[in-house]
Amino acid sequence: MGNTIVLNSNRENIKPLSMTNTLTAVFLEVLVLSGSMAANTNREKEFIIWLAQRDQEVVGMGTVGFDIDELPWTIDNFTKEKEFLIEVLDKAIGGQVWSKLNYEPNKEMVRNISKK
Template identity: 50%
Template sequence: MANTIDLKRNLTGIDREPPDLYMSNGATSLLLDLLALSGSDSAIADREKEFIIWLNQRDQSVVGIGTVSFSIDEMPWTVEDFHEHKAFLLSVIDRAANKHRWSELEYVPAEESALRMLKHFRLLIDAFQLEDVDPGEYAEWSSADEGDSRPTIPVDFPKCAVHRIYLSCHGCLLCNQQL
């Protein structure tokens, strides 16, 4: 099994630009780890933190390997702050490509592969446009389930004491890999 990141759901045709990003399970974990490290240090506004938490929820250690494919239009975009958050995500990717906190990982990232995936992910984010936003995605993702002891967006945006990345409803993306 593997994972795919594409621009939009239900977009068909073999000439998609940019093309889908296909990754092995290990490569997917690497990409998400790098984005978690970079994004957790970059996020200031609550909505920026939410984007990083959304990415951290794609935790294969918890939800299963090969099951975290997604489309860019499924991310928690809103029309009101689209341009700010697109710029934020692009800066997170750029910071990750500059090897921000790579040395803190429990493994040595395959540099060429990591940079190639980050570049491709950046192309997908850059190609995503305001008219592609589905406000229902954010509304559905961010709505609290009554009585949920592990809310989708953890209260007060806690970070892992060890890895200093934002926790998702699944806990710490990096700690979970060590279990």
């Protein structure tokens, strides 16, 4: 069992991102850590809180997949919110926050998430 992140499940031309439970845990942990450090506004903090609520240790293994459409987007600030999330993803995958973890993520696995 694993988790899948999709962009609008009705879109057939965009492949879902499927990950093992372990990779999902690492991905979300570095994503939330990166976002926590980057978030300045309440809206940005809401995005990171939303992602943090997908913690498998709390919710259950294999149950935290989601559709990107489910994120707390707003019409008025969509462009800013998208730019913020892309910045957070770049830093998370790039390893800028990994030194704050109490373990060393498998760099290849995390960095290959973006290539799937």
